[in-house]
Amino acid sequence: MTVGKRLFLVAVHFKKTILLALLMLSIAVAAELTGPFVAKKMIDTHIMGIELPWYETSEQPYAVSYQGKWYTREDHLSETDQRGKEVRILQVGRFYVFVDRPVPLDGERVLGDAELTIVKGNERAVYPAQKLSSQEVFAFFRPETMGLLVLAALYGGLLVIASVFHYGQKFLLQKSANLVIKKLRVDVFAHVQRLPVTYFDHLPAGKIVARVTNDTEAIREMFANVLASFFTSGIYLIGIFIALFLLDVRLALVSLIILPIMLVWILFYRRFATRFNHVIRTRISDINGMINESIQGMPIIQAFRRQKETLREFDELNDDLFAYQNKMLRLNATVSFNMVMLLRNVAFILFIWYFGGASLGVGTLFSLGVLYAFVDYLNRLFQPITQIMNQLANFEQARVAAHRLFELMDEPGIDVEKGSIGRYQGKVSFQNVSFAYLQDQYVLKNISFEASPGETVALVGHTGSGKSSIINLLFRFYEINRGEIQIDGQNILQLPKQFVRQHMAIVLQDPFLFTGTIASNVSLNDPSISRERVEKALQDVGADLLLRTLPKGLDEPVIEKGSTLSAGQRQLISFARALAFDPAILVLDEATASIDTETEGIIQQALEVLKKGRTTFMIAHRLSTIKNADQILVLDRGEIVERGRHDDLMELCGKYYHMYQLQQGSSAVAPAG
Structure with a gap:
């Protein structure tokens, strides 16, 4: 499914708002385009219309008095009205003249002493004429x-209506754009x-954040401004061409030449813009990833x-981004404003060359009103064309951002199952389990053991022996x-993952606290x-003693990662979290490794509370912290x-003995015999 179709399917959820907006836009454009x-x-x-034929009549609503006689313009007379002598009011330069007879010939007009000369090609006619004063001219215009x-x-009124609907x-x-985003x-x-966790193993957190924030913001810009401009411009173009065809078919057909030129230009632009924008969005994502990593590792x-x-590594990424942004800038500068100005100037040159000379005279190819409306x-x-061209850059950026975002959403996820499972007893059995993170590079080989309910199983071994992998599989x-x-x-594969984890809890070596309060954590x-x-969970693990000094107690604010708390306080909070959820299976992943001796004593007491009725993996x-474990598994x-x-x-006196002796030093005592 294409990116455009997927964005359309998202927008369909708010089709009523969008369709109402398009209806209002159509009314606004129709009102605005009726103006010309x-x-x-x-x-x-x-x-x-003053140059239409006038007829001598009796006094009536639209009649004008001149030199003791009444004259009414042709379009104000019905077929039954009495018509006398035909006269004409003609404009010559800045003046108007009264001619007391019909004027069949029209062309170049020259005003002499009491006569009007009209020349058209080889034809020439002279008519007696009286120059009208300003008051007399205004009198002839008064009926209008x-x-x-x-x-x-x-x-x-049309402008007001257009403004309201706009x-x-x-x-x-x-509003619909904000709802979509x-x-x-x-x-x-x-x-x-x-x-799944495996996805986050290969993609830095900063890149994911960039997709959720930067890329969605680019899509918001597309819905809020780009598509709004495209809709508006599209309806304007349709309305303008309809108006042009109603005005004059010949002028409309000539104007249609602009559309294929614009289409070719857009295709040319997109060919390069898509490639540049892919690189730009990727570099922005890389920069976000590096910033996130640098802050965490400061x-x-x-x-x-x-x-x-x-800084040098950051500069390299930033310079690359800068280079492609400049390429995009040059492309935009070439295609957008310059392209529209070129089309506009060419159109006006052709208009003046072809229509100007032939249409200046009244009664020739087009009326002055038609020419005014056409120029308008x-x-x-060119206003909607300019809008489309100016928004092409944002459209391409949003399209690339949407492509990246949908790539993320196309990653297979874990469906959240409804319902729950009853609290299990906690008997765990591994039967000939083998596992490899990479194909054929096994980190666990035929692992078999059983843990009875309420039993404590300790996993020991050197780094890379497979201890954490067992927990990851569990x-x-x-x-x-x-x-x-x-x-x-x-078999846990027959259960949804949420059900498997529903009655499990884990305490990590480096506990993770969320922004909020101690209670919410x-x-x-x-x-x-x-x-x-x-409160009871905190008391049971002994955390109330260490947290007593905090001004707000359980409501003490916790900032990101709990950096204002000591390592011992953070660990005790994570212990209380595990206890509050009352798990059937508890995992302690080196939970006491970073704790001082005094705090470790408190935690050791809390462990006895935690382990009651639970299967515990340590x-x-x-x-020295696992001497009382019911079962110790030594991995290598x-x-x-x-x-x-x-x-x-x-x-x-095997591997475990030597590891223990190495840790205890001279205090280790070899077993007798």
Whole structure:
């Protein structure tokens, strides 16, 4: 499905608002484009109409008195009205003259002493003429005053109507654009939370943030301004060409030449703009990723004095972005304003060359009113073309941004299942489980063990031995390659991932706290966890002693990552979080590794509370913290090489014994025998 079609499907959710806006836009354009027709009527009928034949009549509403006689213009007489002698009022330069007879010939006019000479080609005619004073001219125009006032009021009314409906359509189009982007942002953010953990292993957080923020903002700009301009310009173009065909078919056909020229120019522009914008959006994403990484790693950058190198890497990305933005700038400067001005100037040159000389005389190819209206419409014609060209750059940027955004949304996610599963007992069984992050590079090989409900299982081994991989498979962050994992005798692959994790909790070595309060970090704003339950969880893990010094207690604000709290306080809050959710299976991923000795004592006491009635998995480098584990699994290169309780493993004098002896130093005592 194309990007345009997918954006259209998103916009369809708000079709009523958009269609109402387009209806208001159509009314506004129709009102606005009716103006030149009104002006044409004013010029041809009420101003230039003075040169129509006049007839000597009796006094009546539209009659004009001149030298003791009454004259009425032809278009104000009905077929039944009495008509006397025909006379003419003609304009010669800045003056008007009265001719007391018909004037069949029209051409170049020359005013002499009491006579008017008209020359057209080889024909020449002379008529007696009387130059009219200003008061006499105004008298002949007086019958048209009311018509002019009515048409002027109509013109003004049309402008008011157009203004009101333009305001309405702009408001509704902007509103619908914001609604579309609001929905799109929610959809993208919801999908990001459905993505498997493996996706985030290969894409920096800053790049994902750029897609959710920068790319959606570019799409918002497209809906709010670009598409609004395209809709407006499209309706204007349709309305203008309809008006031109109603005005004069020949003029409209000549004007149609502009459309294929514009189409070819747009295709040329898009060919280069798409390529440039892809690079620009990618570089912006790279820069966001690098900024995010640099901020998170600022202590390391400053401690190792890597500021210059980091700045150099940033400069390289920024220079590349700058180069492509300049290419885009040159392309926009060439295509947008310059292109429209070129088309406009060529159109006016052709108009003056072809129509100007032939149409200056009254009664020739076109009337003056038609020429005025055509020039007006020709000016209006280039306004929407200018808008389209000026918005092409934003349109291409938004199209590329939408392509990147839909790429993210096309990543397969995990469907959120409705319902829940009853709290399981917590019996965990790994049966010949093998797993590889990369194909055929196994980090776990035929892992088999059982953990009974309420049992504590410790996983130990050197870095890379496979301890964390076992936990990742248990949570189904990754899927096993071979073997089977069971909880209470049921294969976890037969359960939705949310059900598997529903009664599990994890405490990490580096606990993650969200912006909010201590209470919200314990409950994670779960409505099923009451404030009393939060307080009890904090008390049970001993956190109330360390948090007592905080001014607002449970309502103490927590900023990003909980950086205002000590490592011990953060860890205790994460322990309380795990306890508040009452898991059947608890995972402690080196949860005491970064804790001082005093706090570790508090946590060790809290662990006894946490482990009651729960199957607990502990990953620990400090072997002194797992001496009381019911089962210790010693891993080496993805295999279980030893298993048993602490005393049993010490008696083996194997890998676990040597690891423990190395950690304890001289205080380690070798087993007898």
